Amino acid sequence: MLVVYSGKAKDVTLLEDNKVRITFRDSISAFDGVKIEDLKEKGKINCRTSTILFELLNRYGFATHYLSNLNETEMICRKVEIRPVEIVCRNVTAGSFCKRYGVDKGIEFETPIIEFFLKDDVLHDPLVAKEIAIQLGWVTKEESALMESTTRAVNQVLSVIFERISLKLVDFKLEFGRTDGGELLIADEISADTMRLWEKETGEIKDKDRYRKDLGGVIEHYKDILQRLEEIESHPEIPIKSTAEITIELKKSVLDPAGEVTLRSLQRKGYQGVEEVRIGKSAKISFSLTPSPNLQEIIKEISDSILSNPLIENYTFDFSSGE
Amino acid sequence: MRIGITKFPGTNNELDIKRVLGSLGVKNELIYPDDVKKMDEMDALILAGGFSYGDYLRPGIIAVQTPIIENLQDYSNSERFVIGICNGFQMLCETSLLPGVLSTNTSTKFISKWVHIKTGITSSPLLKGMENRILKIPIAHFEGRYYDKDEEITKLANKNQIAFKYCRKDGDISLKENPNGSVVNIAGIVNRKGNVLGMMPHPERASFQYLGSEDGRIIFENLIGELKC
Numbered sequence: 387m388l389v390v391y392s393g394k395a396k397d398v399t400l401l402e403d404n405k406v407r408i409t410f411r412d413s414i415s416a417f418d419g420v421k422i423e424d425l426k427e428k429g430k431i432n433c434r435t436s437t438i439l440f441e442l443l444n445r446y447g448f449a450t451h452y453l454s455n456l457n458e459t460e461m462i463c464r465k466v467e468i469r470p471v472e473i474v475c476r477n478v479t480a481g482s483f484c485k486r487y488g489v490d491k492g493i494e495f496e497t498p499i500i501e502f503f504l505k506d507d508v509l510h511d512p513l514v515a516k517e518i519a520i521q522l523g524w525v526t527k528e529e530s531a532l533m534e535s536t537t538r539a540v541n542q543v544l545s546v547i548f549e550r551i552s553l554k555l556v557d558f559k560l561e562f563g564r565t566d567g568g569e570l571l572i573a574d575e576i577s578a579d580t581m582r583l584w585e586k587e588t589g590e591i592k593d594k595d596r597y598r599k600d601l602g603g604v605i606e607h608y609k610d611i612l613q614r615l616e617e618i619e620s621h622p623e624i625p626i627k628s629t630a631e632i633t634i635e636l637k638k639s640v641l642d643p644a645g646e647v648t649l650r651s652l653q654r655k656g657y658q659g660v661e662e663v664r665i666g667k668s669a670k671i672s673f674s675l676t677p678s679p680n681l682q683e684i685i686k687e688i689s690d691s692i693l694s695n696p697l698i699e700n701y702t703f704d705f706s707s708g709e
Numbered sequence: 710m711r712i713g714i715t716k717f718p719g720t721n722n723e724l725d726i727k728r729v730l731g732s733l734g735v736k737n738e739l740i741y742p743d744d745v746k747k748m749d750e751m752d753a754l755i756l757a758g759g760f761s762y763g764d765y766l767r768p769g770i771i772a773v774q775t776p777i778i779e780n781l782q783d784y785s786n787s788e789r790f791v792i793g794i795c796n797g798f799q800m801l802c803e804t805s806l807l808p809g810v811l812s813t814n815t816s817t818k819f820i821s822k823w824v825h826i827k828t829g830i831t832s833s834p835l836l837k838g839m840e841n842r843i844l845k846i847p848i849a850h851f852e853g854r855y856y857d858k859d860e861e862i863t864k865l866a867n868k869n870q871i872a873f874k875y876c877r878k879d880g881d882i883s884l885k886e887n888p889n890g891s892v893v894n895i896a897g898i899v900n901r902k903g904n905v906l907g908m909m910p911h912p913e914r915a916s917f918q919y920l921g922s923e924d925g926r927i928i929f930e931n932l933i934g935e936l937k938c
Contacts, residue, residue: 640856641890643817667766692774695767695803697810698856 404465416598418507429459431608432577438615439576446543447676450572466563466573470524473537474501476557480582498541500534532570533562535677535707539626546624551614556582569679578608628677630685632703635666640698677707710936713740713751717772720759725913729929742775752936753790756797768852769799791905798907807907809857815890821849826873826896827880833903834935843880844924846910853909855891873897
């Protein structure tokens with residue numbers, strides 16, 4: 387069978403029916419692959435941790451690539467094309483963020499921060515502004531909105547789960563992939579390699595920073611996280627909310643009497659340079675649902691069939707998630 | 710024979726229509742938004758005007774989401790007659806039973822006045838014997854400007870679906886006599902089969918001499934005549 391991708395810690399093998407097998411290896415790397423070595427059992431631990439966390443996200447209604455666990459180091463996932471941009475969500479300052487802005491580690495954000503990074507080892511995964519990623523075609527506007535809202539909702543869920551096992555979720559990254567059908571799914575892995583976790587009481591580092599900073603005991607701490615995750619028996623109710631803000635405008639070709647009247651009034655008042663006024667409508671719809679490609683489709687359907695009349699109106703929508 | 714008249718929260722013309730039908734000796738019933746069963750028993754349906762659901766979002770769009778209007782496609786497919794007046798016409802356009810849309814009057818004012826309309830040449834039994842007839846009839850609307858793409862308007866004209874156009878008292882159709890900015894003065898249209906009629910003017914308010922005109926009465930007479938056949 388064909389290994390379609392071999393990364394720094396995982397191999398991806400193409401299977402039938404648009405599925406792939408992901409194999410977790412024992413290797414660990416940091417600083418864009420400059421530092422690399424093998425840690426016994428690491429593949430097994432990360433595969434199990436990822437399995438637990440993906441199953442958890444699936445249970446909370448997220449659209450992920452995960453389908454099933456195959457064995458100790460392998461899982462079966464849907465085949466996706468990984469988007470070139472990854473998303474980082476930060477609850478507390480740490481790592482490259484502190485270096486970039488010259489701020490102390492450990493500052494808690496009032497609202498979690500979302501950052502987009504270009505996945506490129508040669509360029510050292512630079513931070514990219516969302517507008518740049520959209521204009522350069524790395525993600526579409528719609529994808530970026532879904533990625534951001536999904537990441538915020540994942541943060542909401544994982545923060546509660548880790549809180550339950552006395553760990554503080556400091557930050558994490560998510561990768562997204564697109565299926566052949568165009569569906570955007572959470573992909574790659576979710577483990578101590580892709581997040582920062584601190585012991586809630588003591589602030590002790592439990593994640594990959596142990597490796598980056600040569601603190602030792604990497605496997606022991608990864609194992610400890612996994613063990614605590616395994617011990618969670620029930621899953622709390624987490625009120626995930628998604629919000630769509632839809633703006634409806636009359637098409638350019640359609641006369642807008644209200645806009646015309648307002649325009650004349652503004653000109654009469656003496657406001658210089660006022661050229662055109664178009665009056666539209668906006669609607670904000672809140673859902674008690676997890677952000678997903680499916681929900682995005684539902685919002686489009688509502689906008690097409692009820693909120694706007696496609697004969698005379700256009701609409702745009704923005705999609706977000708928050709507590 | 711029974712004719713149903715729809716009643717939504719905010720509509721206000723159903724009693725006027727009831728009075729006309731009553732004067733013509735026809736049994737009629739008010740049909741409420743969930744009354745699909747009763748609706749299906751009716752030999753014809755008239756969608757009365759007014760301001761259904763406060764005209765929120767867009768005139769007619771909320772009414773269109775109710776069971777009786779969702780059932781309207783099937784109802785009209787059974788060859789039964791459906792007449793939508795004013796807000797009822799707006800509903801028919803929002804359901805796509807009739808093409809186009811009614812948008813805000815060019816004047817941005819609510820217009821309530823007597824106008825004249827000229828009947829087109831259609832194959833609709835509802836307009837039988839009315840070809841080129843000029844009717845004196847009132848309008849009362851804020852969103853009555855009929856709009857569709859040029860090619861669709863051409864299609865309407867070619868398929869003889871334009872039921873009424875705003876005109877002068879002598880029947881001359883000029884833009885000057887267009888009260889709301891409707892494309893080519895359109896005041897009402899019919900579907901291809903001719904069993905669905907939508908119009909902005911109010912025939913029920915021009916059905917008795919004491920109201921100032923009874924020119925609109927013929928539409929109800931035609932409907933009843935067809936049902937008796």
